[in-house]
Amino acid sequence: MVSRVIPVDPFDLVIFGGTGDLARRKILPALYRRFCAGQIEADVQITGAARREMDADGYRAFVAEAIASAEMAEGRRPDTASQAEFLKMLDYVTIDALGEAGWDRLSAGTRNERIRAYYFSVAPRFFGPLAERLHLYGLADASARIVVEKPFGRDLASARDLNRVLAGYFNECQIYRIDHYLGKETVQNLMAIRFGNMLFEPLWNSQYVDHIQITVAEEHGVGGRGDYYDRAGAMRDMMQNHLMQLLCLIAMEPPAKFDPDAVRDEKLKVIRALDPLGAGDVVRGQYRAAEGRPGYHEEVENPDSTTESFVALKARISNWRWAGTPFYLRTGKRLRERASEIAVVFKDAPHSIFGDDAGRHRNILTIKLQPNEGIELGVTIKEPGPGGMRLIDVPLDMTFAEALGPQDADFPDAYERLIMDVIRGNQTLFMRGDEVEAAWAWTDAAIRGWEERGEPPLTYETGSSGPQEALTLMLRDGRRWREIKA
Ligand code: NDP
Ligand code: BG6
DSSP: OOOOOOOOOOEEEEEETTTSHHIIIIIHHHHHHHHHTTOSOSSOEEEEEESSOOOHHHHHHHHHHHHHHHHHHTTOOOOHHHHHHHHTTEEEEEOOTTSSTTHHHHHHTOOTTSEEEEEEOSOGGGHHHHHHHHHHTTOOSTTEEEEEOSOOOSSHHHHHHHHHHHHTTSOGGGEEEOOGGGGSHHHHHHHHHHHHOTTTGGGOSTTTEEEEEEEEEOSSOOGGGHHHHHHHOHIIIIIIIIIHHHHHHHHSOOOSSSOHHHHHHHHHHHHHTBOOOOGGGEEEEEEEOBTTBOOHHHHHTOTTOOOOSEEEEEEOBOSTTTTTOOEEEEEESSBSSOEEEEEEEEOOOSSOTTOGGGOOOOOEEEEEEESSOEEEEEEEEEOSSSSSOOEEEEEEEEEHHHHHOTTTTSOOOHHHHHHHHHHHTOOTTSBOHHHHHHHHHHHHHHHHHHHHHTOOOEEEETTBSSOHHHHHHHHTTTOOOOOOOO
16 A cells, blocks of 8 residues: 655745744654655745844754754654755745844745745744734735644633734634644544444444543653743643544544534534533642652752643533543653553443353453554453353454555654645644634633642652542542553
């Protein structure tokens, strides 16, 4: 099987924050990969824009280094010829998002007839001013679209403000709010598995599903982003966006078609059907130092911080499909392993013809998001051999790398797909303004709850599965988390 690459239309892209960490690690290497795949043609202009004084050659050297380290991290060697061709497409403008410096030059080099994307890879306080300046310099026309990085606000009020500011200069169909989880291969596979197969959908409801667990576990800590993270925490950084998006894709009704508004309408209905979280529905944690590795306080250099690096919660969706089926979600840093999955745990068979000795057996459909993408269906079979009828659970395992072959299982990074979707004008994998606001409304209430109660986070050991109380969250319902395992 060989995946097809359809070239996108010619475009120009300006990356505000083109010298920053995200541009260096993700955006520029993603563009290079798409160029190598033949999806971007040579007549494209990619302009880095930031305050640092640099000429186009200086930027090309910066990008060459970025590509080399990204390719090496993936175990690949950059191809010298294609890299040289790619670098020819680059330019750089010294610009200030808050001042007038550089804007005339950017404007003069603009090819108005082109599809033009402006990527806001800068701190959120610059999103509004950038949109305003694009408008003032005549660049916010119908050919323009903006890509807005996360975080999109830090609560409902700030997200609404930002939506209002952006809407002053751009139509909703020109605004691409990034949630890179939506660009991950397996996350899209969620929709393929659900809506491309007859097998699962009839069982996809509270009559057959006991509960659903979503885990996004990270092994690393806050790294170099301590300043941002300490003001955000796991609820704002991961739960409000990535995990809620996964929840929506798992729980939504089938959209009439795979089109941006049809999909986003269904996701929005899920968020709006979520019950408010009660005090006993949320567990927050913060990692402590262990085995020579720093604790959260040391990493963010704030000994008094009460920000959570872990959150687990029990969500309920009040609609016909899901009433009575809880959704348990957890995410955290410095956990046992980097392992993310969604597990759909089906109910017990209504009656066991094998008697009590056969034990309790359940079918579990596991969608593994990372690091080893695939799906696994746990089925119950007879234990081989003579003797009595003893039952065991075995996985029907489909690791995509094995099923598809190494070439097709070399999935593009989420940013590769998302940037190409921006150029294609496809917003299906981007969050709509009302969706972001609804997600904030739900998480805000929980955050307000623990702030009013003055509850500090519990601590957990680095390399563990999080605080013990997170286990209790499920145990008290007679359920347990699956092991965090890659
Ligand atoms: P960095 O701090 O590494 O980079 C910021 C960039 O903005 C630099 O290029 C900087 O260059 C530029 N910049 C700063 N001030 C101005 C200004 N006044 N005018 C124009 N450019 C300016 O940030 P990141 O790359 O880490 O993050 C960028 C965005 O992406 C943020 O919104 C972040 O939340 C988001 N994000 C980042 C992730 C990551 O892993 N890094 C992951 C997910 C989201 P200069 O100082 O020369 O102007
Ligand atoms: C980012 C968060 O959005 O996602 C980070 O800000 C987190 O804190 C990252 O580490 C996780 O992304 P991935 O793709 O590595 O699972």
